[in-house]
Amino acid sequence: MDKSSKIFVAGHNGTVGSAVVRNLLAKGYEKITVVSSDELDLRNQQSVNDFFEKFQPDYVIDAAARVGGILANDHYPYTFIMDNLQIQNNLINASFKNEVKKFIFLGTSCVYPKMCSQPIREEYLLSAALEPTNEWYAIAKIAGIKACEAIKKQHGRNFISLMPTNTYGPHDNFDLETAHVLPSLLRKFYEAVVNNHAPVTLWGDGSAMREFIYVDDLADAIVFVLENEFNENIYNIGTGVDLSIKELALLIQKISGHQGEIHWDSSKPNGTPRKVLDVSKLNRMGWYAKTNLEDGLLSTYQWLQDNYHQLREMKCK
Secondary structure, three states, X not given: OOOOOEEEEEOOOOHHHHHHHHHHHHXXXXXXXXXXXXXXXXXXXXXXXXXXXXXXXXXXXEOOOOOOOXXXXXXXXXXXXXXXXXXXXXXXXXXXXXXXXXXXXXXXXXXXXXXXXXOEOHHHOOOOOOOHHHHHHHHHHHHHHHHHHHHHHHHOOOEXXXXXXXXXXXXXXXXXXXXXXXXXXXXXXXXXXXXXXXXXXXXXXXXXXEEEEEHHHHHHHHHHHHHOOOOOOEEEEOOOOEEEHHHHHHHHHHHHOXXXXXXXXXXXXXXXXXXXXXXXXXXXXOOOOOOOXXXXXXXXXXXXXXXXXXXXXXXXX
């Protein structure tokens, strides 16, 4: 790729998008286009079309999405499915019409069936039923994956879908109503420490197994895919290593210095029993995650401490 290529990063204010921009700048890319949601509503088709016609990007990275954890997905199903369908459809179609050289669509590991074999391979997509607690988001993302696949099949265009595992890091959404499990745990333990090491109550029984990737590693993988040739439609991104939510909670408790009790509310759902990705396809292409979980958690917890009073919180309507 030419360092002067015009690259549009959609969702640049988010955890992943901001990390992608940092990675691109560090690698010397000169023309990175970003635009805030106040300036461009990605749900508005005409606005997106006008934007593309004006800026004519060469490459597009779609890191824009309505995201959240079990609680948010369960409470706002229509918001999650409709916002994500509108955002991705507008970006995909505008990129197609304006002959973007490469389009990278970011999906999620929750597109895979709830009870599929582990580790999860890319071909398991649509092989069984989804996890009900996040199916609204997952269905929208599956539609995006298939739209990119259809463009490649019908028109031979370079549209690629990447399925990251659970992502965490600085600038994450720490809103307890809408956050994913890891930032939610970090905030709960931080607030418990501040409140004289109060007890921490967590959902489920802690048995669910999850994999996590530090956001800067994910950004590095995205730029790696941008810069190199890939022939298949979909690639997983992760570490290939998982742990139980209980183990994660104990690790965060250690990092935070929390000395209180942990209470598990087994009346609340665990979600998918286990979810770890098979990342061998991307590994064979030469990319591997570099940040171990404890180092990534420590970095993220320190960022939370420094920025607690100005956290980016996402509200659904």
